[in-house]
Amino acid sequence: MNKIKQYVTDFGWPRIIIFIFLVLLFVAAPFVKVRIDASISDVLNRFGQNALFVLAMVPMIQAGCGLNFGLSVGIIAGLIGSTLSVQFGLTEAFGFFGAVVLSIPFAVVFGWFYGKLLNKVKGEEMTIAMYVGFAGVMFMCIMWLILPYNGPTMIWGYAGKGLRTTITIEGFYRHFLNDFLAIRIGNSFVFPTGMLLFVGFAAFLMWLFMRTKTGTALTAVGSNPDYARASGVSADRMRTISVVLSTVLGAIGIVVYQQSYGFIQLYTAPLDMPFTAVAAILIGGASVNKASMVNVLVGAFLFQGLLTMTPSVINSTLQTDISEVVRIIVSNGIIIYALTRKTKVTK
């Protein structure tokens, strides 16, 4: 009995409630004429789209930099890479991996500066990260308008310059991962094997990295800075590594997201993306200073499941669009819950 109690407190009431809610939604779905197979397919798809963003939270949480509200810095790097890939006319595998490869150098450079900055402001990382991200997105808005891109599918037709708000990647690398070994059952169920393999592979690499010497040092810096210093680990260096890693994952994450979504979204689109990722990892059971692969996978699945199922089920039951409000309340409520929990390490 005590064991169950302990397990419940570890898992946390909010997660249990959300899990039960999600199960209820799936149970209720057939009664309001929502197709279960299509729903599951949607959930898997959105899980794959967003999992890398959630994974990007892990290194910084582990290194004690808190939640990466500035993930948009990485997303911007990914957007630069993907627009360049389309500009160069790379298609299919070249297009996808081209976008990834082109965005990584930007992500490393941005991440390095961003990490250096966060090292100077220990204790205030989260608020500053948020505003650095916002400012970066706004700066890039200006850049998208004036950078000399000239692919005909990318720029505004009538002005002849300035990138469009959404750029289709149909014919470039749309569904490159999704369609790789995809399993189709019936009309409406598609298992996006390639994307899930990619996500699984990335999560596995992260799991491996966390067990290397660097990974252990990184966790040590986050959980006990004094001990880490005494054993000769440079806290600043580890923190910078974690930020660079997070930024690179953000960059790759947006490319994966695009190939599934089918469009490159520019301008103010990245503003809200960090918040979804933060909410997802917290729903998965991470705290402000501890996160694991299980948190990532469970969190991304629960949160995206909620995002997919609430609109379809609740809206067809109540005939309203109330689900957006439910989403706002649940995701931000979870973030507040995590921020207000007493944490042993920060004390």
Added chain:
Amino acid sequence: MSENKSIGRFFTENAVVIVFVLVTVAAIPSSGLSIQYIVQEMITRLGRNTFLVLALLLPIYAGMGLNFGMTLGAMSGQVGLILAINWNVAGVEGLVFAALVGTPISVLMGYVTGFVLNKAKGREMVTGYMLAFFINGIYQLVVLYMMGFIFPIRSPAILLSRGYGIRNTLNLEGVRQSLDDALMLKAGGFAIPIATFLVIIALCLFVIWFKKTKLGQDMRAVGHDMTVADAAGVPVDRTRIIAIIISTVLACYGQIIFLQNMGNMATYNAHDQTSFFAVAAILVGGASVKKATIPNVFIGVILLHVLFVVTPRAGQNLFGSAMIGEYFRQFIGYGVIALSLVLYAWRSRQDAIRAREGLRGVTAAAKPALSEGGAK
């Protein structure tokens, strides 16, 4: 040497203001706007925004940083205005009615904010920011789904066509600029809303008086050091909650003043950028997370809004695109907040390091004395 150092310190301490003045001065000529026009805009915008920015002062005194939770107060004010329109209370009475409705709601919201922030000591700002998002969801739930459904709404004109929920844009015709027009002084080609400024001056006097009261002193003590204040018998958590409640109520009144000047209310977006503009303004005025004065507020509102007025035109004239100016001013707004938070955090770390070096200096000086003693 020391003079050089003090000049350097002056620049780092006022970096945000200096950068801002430079950008603004550079943008004015290229906007092509007349000084006359800019001054009139400034008078209007001072009346519109200052009250909201003043609402940020008390939590800063209490060491809680910038109160991003002020958005909750703004939402309370909007609920008040919706009801004023619903009951068709016009003119200044309408504003007073809205404030009377908004006060209990904002006191409750302030209590909630204070309670949550007390549980998140050390990360008040980010928590306040997320709390504003969370309550925004509740606000939408109430205004978009419950009003006209659970809470009766008398005036069908403000409801959505489906029969419940408030319209996306609310025409505030009854109360539009009623406070501004109550006592409008036309002098030298400028229109000056005296009544609005009197309200703002009254608030300034309140803040000055409040700082001298026992509660105000307690707040400064808590802001300086919570442990010491606690040891001295100051009820820390309670004082912090009171600071936030006052700030939230002021934000509620501030939003009502802001919206009566605008004349229209975007029901679901009007509060989105309230804290962004207010926080950017006070930081541009030279305030920091720990220190803010009334002059900071006025300087900040003027500087930020001069830039906001001139950049779209400057963008149009320089790059042929008004969007560039629009993005630029948002970039500057977010950038200023980021920059001043960074400078503040960086400076407080430098101070800590300097203090530690000071300690080291003592031991280094003490060592030769000891060894001399040993030689004897």
